Amino acid sequence: MxxxxxxxxxxxxxxxxxxxxxxxxxxxxxxxxxxxxxxxxxxxxxxELVIPSRRGEVRDRSGYLLATDLIEYDISVSPKIVSDPPVTADRLDALLDMSREEILQRLTSKKPWVPIAGGVSQSVGETIFEWDLTGLQVEPRPKRVYPEGHLGAHVLGFVNNNGNGFYGVEGYYDTLLRGKPGLQAGERSPFGEMIPLAVSHFVPPVSGATLYLTIDRTVQSLVQQELENAVRQYQAQGGSVVVLDPKTGAILAMAGYPDYDPNTFSVSDNSLFADPNVSEQYEPGSVFKIITMAAGLDAGVIGPEGIIYDGGLIEIGGRVIYNWDRQGHGNVDMTDVLAKSLNVGAAQVAMALGKDRFYTYVKRFGFGRLTEIDLENEGPGTLKTPKDATWHESDLGTNSFGQGIAVTPVQAAAAIAAVANNGLLMKPYAVQRITNGERSVEVKPIVVRRVVSADTAHTLTNMLVNALKRANSQALLPGYQVAGKTGTAQIPVPGGYHPTLTLTSFGGYLPADDPQVMILVIIDRPSTSKWGSQTAAPTFNRIAEQMVVLLDIPPDDVRLAQAGQ
Amino acid sequence: MSSNTMISLRPENVIRQLPWRLDSKAALGFLLLLATFSLVGWLYLSQASAVTTTSYRIDELRVELDQLKNQNASLSLEIAELEALSRVEARARDIGFEPTTGFEYLPVTHYPMPLESEATLYGATHIESSIDAYAVEVESPGWWVEKLDAFAAWLESE
Structure with missing residues (x-):
């Protein structure tokens, strides 16, 4: 119990x-x-069905297409619901670049989902889509295409397979270009189709904006061609060129060599993707004497006819600075300092300015900070000032002729352009207009600041013109007054500078009295000559000679005669 | 049971005498209700049908619009590829064009033309003489003009 x-x-x-x-x-x-x-x-x-937006186009300043989306299709199959695999295989065989056996094998696979073909052309994809065969999926996929190939590759950047823009304007304006995807939400039937009468929600996709660049494709092509020729002719390792309108800061052309084809970026060397003009820094060498001289003239510590004594060397902060030829040139005026590119003269100007004023001017010209150009991956360069622990008294001397300071080409170009533009530093920019449907936004030139007075700028321009004439520079262009300066910089290596390799450059503008175009040419490690006067200057000349025709800039006498009428 | 109770077998009498006979007003009401429901049902079904049809049509049009946009983009790309500088340059060289070198600028009097009315500035005689000079030039095109025309014709034919 x-x-x-x-x-x-x-x-x-x-x-x-x-x-x-x-x-x-x-x-x-x-x-x-x-x-x-x-x-x-x-x-x-x-x-919820996300409807992808259409990526905006990129066009040059005249409207020529530089980048657009081409729609390709990916074809896949759910084998279990294909009604008649042999017949479907026959139909696909006629369109796809695959054997019938291969298609049939995929149509009868045991897997729940099998890709058949990717990147199928638009006409083929749409034909298969219209057949509306049960079990076949036809998915559109945008592919970024650059019809001009290499042209402006660094300025454009590229778009990867996931639709993300990298480098250049593709990277910088990625959000604007990609637009906003749409959304279709609602109740679906057991077959996966939206039920028309059920509560649904539809937000149409917004296409990305179209960018009109400041780049002129003809000028860009000329610059790229001449840069490539120069790199080959001087057996250099590379080079870059910046061309801008000094009055607005608009980039007319920007090239780096070697470059790549953004259509095939995936098989290109990754190291070529970054634009050397905005991402890479270099020691500018004697081109920087333009800045030192501008500062000296503006501060009133020197005059254009002021005489200094060049003994061939000068000691600053315990370091002896020599001229490039290791020679003394005796009494020289400031134009001679530029014409003969005397390091000792530039160092004397910097010393007369004093470290505070010198670096104030250097910063005003925009060195050591971003220019804020609308291209991705811009670097600020490297500028040591007396406030930095690593700065040394001797840096004042070496910086005066562009050694021990690193700048990006676009910084250097913008700074020289400021002298051309009556002392006003303009913000460089690559996009002049953004349109989206009916709306259009014009990008206005932006004055960053006044770096020197207009009088200083005019005086320095005349000095630069005369300096080129005195030096009988290869940059001179018959019929035009050219203002500019060559540069030959040693290449820094661990522990000092490379004994033989140089980076040569020429920065100049024309016509000197009414500058229309500013060109900076950089040749990286040329082998035939290590001097800027024999490599970068003639390259500048060849570019300028053709550019005045493309940009319709008549010779000075014709232009002045027209203006006088 | 009363013996005088008469039961008529005539159909109308049978119906009239049925216990469940409906009142005529109630029947009318019922019919009206039925008609209303039928009307509402018909309206609903016809609207639903129209909405469904329109919905599918919108979907079709959306797909068509997308395809047209794709075709448009594809044609734009084709034009851009045909206009590509490298291609134009190659074809120009093929038909005998060379890069321009050795430019010579010639100052031309009164060029560009002033914005003011030519008649005001120069008088009618001057304009006529200018037009005459231009007409003579057009009538005898030089080698260069012929080449340019040939190139333009080739571009158009492409």
Whole structure:
């Protein structure tokens, strides 16, 4: 009797426990996790379809297409629901570049989903889509195409397979270019189709904006061609060129060599992607004497006809600075300092200025900070000032002729352009207009600041013109007054500078009295000559000679005669 | 049971005498209700049908619009590829054009033309003589003009 009572209690206890578990689970499902199950149930028959937006185009200043999206199709299959694989294979065989056996093998695969072909052309993709075959999926996929190939590759950048823009304007304006994807949400049938009468929500996609660059494709092509020729002719390792309108800061052309074709970026060397004109820094060498001279003239510590004595060397902060030819040139005026590119003269100007004023001017010209050009991956360069622990007294001397300071080509170009533009530093920019449907936004030139007075700028321009004439520079262009300066910089290596390799440059503008174009040429490690006067200057000349025709800049006498009429 | 109770077997009497006979007003009401429901049902179904049809049509048009946009982009690309500088340059060289070198600028009197009315500035005689000079030039095109025309014709034919 006692034993049976015990068994009844045991059964009751087990049943109570089971009942409690059951009640507990019901409470969990009905109360605690109510929303989760509701959401789960809704997800079973509610569907959200993201409609991709169309990426905007990129065009040059005249409207020529430089980048656009081409639609390709990916074809895939769910083999289990294909109604008649052999017939489907026959139809696909006629369009796809695959054998019938291969297609049939995929159509009859045991897997739930199998890709058949990727990157199929638009006409083929649309034909298959219109067949509306059960089990076949035809998905459109945009592919970024650059019809001009290499042209302006560094300025443009590229778009990867996931639709993300990198480098150049593709990277900088990625958000604007990609637009906003649309959304189609609603109840779907067991076949996966939206139920028309159910509550639905549709947000149309917004296409990306179209960018009109300041780049002129003809000028860009000329610059790229001449740069490539120069790199080959002087057996250099590379080079870069910046061409801008000094009055606005608009980039007319910007090239780096070697470059790549953005259509095939995936098989290109990654190191070629960054634009050397905005991302890489270099020691500018004697081109920087333009800045030192501008500062000296503006501060009034020197005059254009002021005479200094060049003994061939000068000691600053315990370091002896020599001229490039290790010679003394005696009494020279400031134009001679530029014409003969005398380091000793530039160092004397910097010393006369003093470290505070010198670096104030250097910063005003925009060195050591971003120009804020609208291209991705811009670097600020490297500028040591007396406030930095690593700065040394001798840096004042070496910086005066562009050694021990690193700048980006676009910084150097913008700074020289400021002298051409009556002392006003303009913000360089690569996009002149952004349009989206009916709306259009013009990008206005931005004055960053006045770096020197207009009088200083005019005086320095005349000095630069005369300096080129005195030096009988190869940059001179018959019929035009050219202002500019060569540079030959040693290449820094760990522990000092490379004994033989140089980076040569020429920065100049024309016509000197009314500058229309500023050109900076940089040749990296030329082998035939290590001097800027024999490599970068003639390259400048060749570019300028053709550019005046492209930009319709008549010779000075013709232009002045026209202006006088 | 009363013996004088008469039961008529005529159909109208049978119906009239049925216990469940409906009142004529109630029947009318019922019919009206039925008609209303039918009308509403018909309206709903016809609207639903129209909405469904329109919805599918919108979807089709959306797809068509997308395809047209794609075709448009494809044609723009084709034009851009045909206009690509490298291609134009190669074809120009093929038909005998060379890069321009050795420019010589000739100052031309009164060029560009002033914005003011020519008649005011020079008088009618001057304009006529200018037009005559231009007409003579057009009538005898030089080798260069012929080449340019040939190039323009080739571009158009492309």
């Amino acid at each position: 006692e034993h049976s009572k015990y068994r009844i209690y045991t059964v009751m206890a087990v049943m109570c426990a089971a009942g409690l578990v059951l009640i507990g689970q019901l409470v969990r499902w009905q109360v605690v996790e109510h929303y989760r199950f509701v959401a789960w149930a809704e997800a079973e028959h509610q569907d």
